[in-house]
Amino acid sequence: MELLSNLALGFSIALSPTTLFLAVIGCFLGTIIGSLPGLGPSNGVAILIPLTFSLGFDATAALVLMTSVYYGAMYGGRISSILLNIPGDEPALMTTLDGYPMAKQGRAGDALVLSGVASFVGAFLATIGLMLLAPVLAQVAYLFGPAEYFALYLLAFSTLGGIASNNQAKAALASCIGLAIAMIGLDNNTGMPRFTFGNLHLMDGVDFLVAIVGLFAVAEVFIFIESHGKGSSIGVKLEKVRIPFRDIKNSFWTMIRASGVGFVAGVLPGAGASLGSFLAYMSEKSLAGPKGGFGTGVPRGVAAPEAGNNAAAGGALVPMLTLGVPGSGTTAVLLALLMTLNITPGPTLFTDRPDVVWGLIASLLIANFVLLAMNVPMVKVFVRVLSVPPAILLPGVTMISFVGIYSLTGSYFDLLLMVGFGVIGYVFRKLDVPTVPIILGILLGKHMEDALRRAMVLSDGDASYLFSSGIAITLWIAAVLGFFAPIFVRRYLRKPAAVSD
Amino acid sequence: MLHSDRVFGLVVILVALAYIASALQIQTSFMSDPVGSKTFPMLVGAVAAICGGTMVFRPGEDAHWPALRTLLSLVLSVIVMVVYAYSLKPLGFLIPTAVTAAILSYQISPRPVFAILTGVGLSVGLFLLFKYALDLGLVPFPKMSAG
Numbered sequence: 001m002e003l004l005s006n007l008a009l010g011f012s013i014a015l016s017p018t019t020l021f022l023a024v025i026g027c028f029l030g031t032i033i034g035s036l037p038g039l040g041p042s043n044g045v046a047i048l049i050p051l052t053f054s055l056g057f058d059a060t061a062a063l064v065l066m067t068s069v070y071y072g073a074m075y076g077g078r079i080s081s082i083l084l085n086i087p088g089d090e091p092a093l094m095t096t097l098d099g100y101p102m103a104k105q106g107r108a109g110d111a112l113v114l115s116g117v118a119s120f121v122g123a124f125l126a127t128i129g130l131m132l133l134a135p136v137l138a139q140v141a142y143l144f145g146p147a148e149y150f151a152l153y154l155l156a157f158s159t160l161g162g163i164a165s166n167n168q169a170k171a172a173l174a175s176c177i178g179l180a181i182a183m184i185g186l187d188n189n190t191g192m193p194r195f196t197f198g199n200l201h202l203m204d205g206v207d208f209l210v211a212i213v214g215l216f217a218v219a220e221v222f223i224f225i226e227s228h229g230k231g232s233s234i235g236v237k238l239e240k241v242r243i244p245f246r247d248i249k250n251s252f253w254t255m256i257r258a259s260g261v262g263f264v265a266g267v268l269p270g271a272g273a274s275l276g277s278f279l280a281y282m283s284e285k286s287l288a289g290p291k292g293g294f295g296t297g298v299p300r301g302v303a304a305p306e307a308g309n310n311a312a313a314g315g316a317l318v319p320m321l322t323l324g325v326p327g328s329g330t331t332a333v334l335l336a337l338l339m340t341l342n343i344t345p346g347p348t349l350f351t352d353r354p355d356v357v358w359g360l361i362a363s364l365l366i367a368n369f370v371l372l373a374m375n376v377p378m379v380k381v382f383v384r385v386l387s388v389p390p391a392i393l394l395p396g397v398t399m400i401s402f403v404g405i406y407s408l409t410g411s412y413f414d415l416l417l418m419v420g421f422g423v424i425g426y427v428f429r430k431l432d433v434p435t436v437p438i439i440l441g442i443l444l445g446k447h448m449e450d451a452l453r454r455a456m457v458l459s460d461g462d463a464s465y466l467f468s469s470g471i472a473i474t475l476w477i478a479a480v481l482g483f484f485a486p487i488f489v490r491r492y493l494r495k496p497a498a499v500s501d
Numbered sequence: 502m503l504h505s506d507r508v509f510g511l512v513v514i515l516v517a518l519a520y521i522a523s524a525l526q527i528q529t530s531f532m533s534d535p536v537g538s539k540t541f542p543m544l545v546g547a548v549a550a551i552c553g554g555t556m557v558f559r560p561g562e563d564a565h566w567p568a569l570r571t572l573l574s575l576v577l578s579v580i581v582m583v584v585y586a587y588s589l590k591p592l593g594f595l596i597p598t599a600v601t602a603a604i605l606s607y608q609i610s611p612r613p614v615f616a617i618l619t620g621v622g623l624s625v626g627l628f629l630l631f632k633y634a635l636d637l638g639l640v641p642f643p644k645m646s647a648g
Contacts, residue, residue, distance in 0.1 A: 055635060167561045173513060173552035179545045180520055187538040192528045194538060195520075218582075225578055225608045226567045391610035392619050395602035398582070399627055406589060407637050415586035423579060430564045431509055449541040453534050461535030 003131065010358030013060060014366055022057075022065040023363050027370045030072020035080050035382050036393060041073035041330040042436075043220060046212040047397065049337050050404030059341045059356055064363040066337050070330055071123060071367045074313045075375055078115045078306055079382055083108060091309045094277040098294060098301025105297050109241035109379075114299055115306040116375040117248050118255050120368060122307035125259040126266065126314025127364045133267070134350070134357075137322040141347035144323070146455035147466045151475035153448040156269040156325045158483035160437050168487060170433045178441015179448065181206050188446065189453060201413040208336050208442045210405055210414045214421025215428075215435045217401045222426035224394045241379055244299070251303035254284055262308030266315025269325040276315070280308020314364070321345050321357060324447070329436040335443055506560030513553030521546040574608045581605065593642040594631075599624035 013019065033044030045066060052062050077092035082099035095115065102111040144152070157175040184195045185205030196202040261283055262276035284304035285294040294301045316331040324345040326332040338345055343356060350357055375382070405418050425435050452466075459465030467473055524542040567575070581604050588597040603620025607613065631637045 051635060051637075054637060167556075169552045169555035169559070170561070173549055173556070176517075176545050176549035176552065180542065180549065183542045183545070187527075189534060190529065190538055192538060194527050194542065195523060221605065222575055222578065225575055225605070226571050228609060228611075389610065391606045391612075391615065392623070394609055395605040395619060396623050396627070398605055399598055399602055399623060402582075402585065402589065403594075403627070403631055403637070403639070412586055412590075415589075416583060419579060419582045419586065422582075426575075430566065431505060432561060432564065452541060453536040456535040 026068025034076025182445020218422025276312025
């Protein structure tokens with residue numbers, strides 16, 4: 001019953017005209033952002049945060065807007081996967097495997113509608129899961145002391161570098177770079193500057209928004225300059241869009257199963273949506289067997305990764321809200337948003353700010369229905385967006401990034417830093433070093449160090465305190481396994497490469 | 502041929518060592534805890550150095566770097582962005598944005614007329630969007646002291 005009264009509270013906030021309006025705007029913007037090749041959810045949410053912030057929304061409104069963008073972008077990611085064979089972001093890669101072949105068979109409309117429905121099922125079930133699981137996990141989170149938090153952060157970093165990356169050393173290195181950057185600025189405990197090299201701008205530390213926009217958006221511009229925006233014209237024609245009832249019925253159980261798999265993958269700290277869509281696709285593929293025809297353009301191959309992807313996006317919100325540890329790149333960006341709004345995620349969020357949590361959950365439910373309503377009949381509108389040439393889109397992204405950061409901080413130094421992060425992001429992309437762990441490192445670095453230091457104060461410098469509870473030991477074991485297991489698993493579970501023409 | 506991962510690994514080791522050295526220089530204060538302000542940065546630096554070492558000894562697939570021409574246009578883009586960052590305040594929003602957007606657009610797709618139109622269109626369009634729809638305080642033109 002508590003759940004219902006909480007939901008009632010949430011809906012009383014989310015159903016106000018302003019919030020509802022923001023949710024619709026957010027869904028629309030999000031779908032466009034997600035569908036534009038070269039933008040994707042993390043980028044989109046990243047460049048919008050500074051703008052949202054300078055518009056002066058209150059916490060709930062900003063959160064509703066950005067989470068609708070987040071969910072919308074997850075929906076939108078599938079459009080370019082299916083029509084262009086270009087995944088809008090990492091998790092959408094799996095959708096290209098069957099989506100693009102299906103589109104080439106002249107069933108682009110069917111694939112888009114089916115994937116829209118699958119996205120809805122995944123996201124809807126995940127939001128329900130979030131409602132049920134998050135309060136429980138928040139209760140468990142009360143048992144977490146500094147030692148447990150330290151182990152949890154470690155787990156997040158080690159699993160983030162897990163399956164999502166191809167090289168453990170590079171993933172770990174990226175986390176270290178993020179942590180190292182987080183150390184810049186004044187030390188919380190002593191008030192002494194660290195790594196500022198006498199530069200006054202660095203006293204406050206490096207703003208994570210600057211890093212995020214640089215690493216994601218500006219780096220993307222460089223990538224496009226290198227490729228000259230090749231391969232972004234629409235290759236398949238979209239005929240009349242009908243609702244493929246038979247495909248939806250046939251892949252119903254696939255969607256349910258994939259949502260389950262995706263949700264669990266999303267809840268794991270650090271694992272996130274990529275793992276969710278990957279596992280959902282792989283498990284359905286092995287269930288269907290060789291006769292299932294996965295990879296040749298079957299409807300179930302489109303439904304599975306989309307349901308998994310969106311369920312994982314919802315699942316990733318669970319550790320983000322209850323523990324303050326994001327489960328994916330985009331949730332890391334959302335965590336940055338919360339921190340900018342001065343909301344500290346964690347178990348206390350559920351007791352201190354129930355309006356934020358339940359307003360958020362209610363708006364997710366609303367966003368979902370809005371997205372379904374928007375995506376099935378209006379899919380043609382979003383398809384038209386794809387024909388925006390990159391030579392207009394990417395300069396636009398650059399300008400929005402500059403104005404966003406400039407209006408947020410008003411300093412040249414941050415703009416230069418942003419360009420610097422853009423260059424780093426480009427070089428790292430070339431070297432196959434993941435950039436999401438850098439963001440996570442910058443976001444969590446101070447917290448991780450704080451946890452370690454508080455643990456050592458409590459134990460008076462006895463390192464064995466870090467392993468003193470069952471939860472802590474479990475987290476340590478999970479962290480070690482999460483880091484090393486992919487090295488062995490990767491040999492058997494090869495990531496399917498994108499379909500080539 | 503030098504392997505990019507090896508070179509990068511070496512750079513990482515050097516930077517990590519410099520980072521650790523710089524961590525040793527951190528001033529401590531009378532208020533201190535058992536861990537202090539040096540330990541965590543040094544741990545991070547050490548792990549990064551190990552990762553760099555791993556990359557030197559077990560490099561992954563070699564990266565594909567763009568041709569010299571593309572590299573030059575990337576460098577040009579970076580320079581343009583830096584200049585843009587500096588010119589935004591003294592020159593107002595419209596002119597630097599139009600120039601920068603046009604140059605970036607030309608780098609992505611080398612069509613001069615299209616690039617100029619993109620630059621002007623983006624500059625005016627975004628200005629209207631930011632100024633009137635989002636209500637950000639942007640200055641359109643440089644503030645003239647005379648005339």
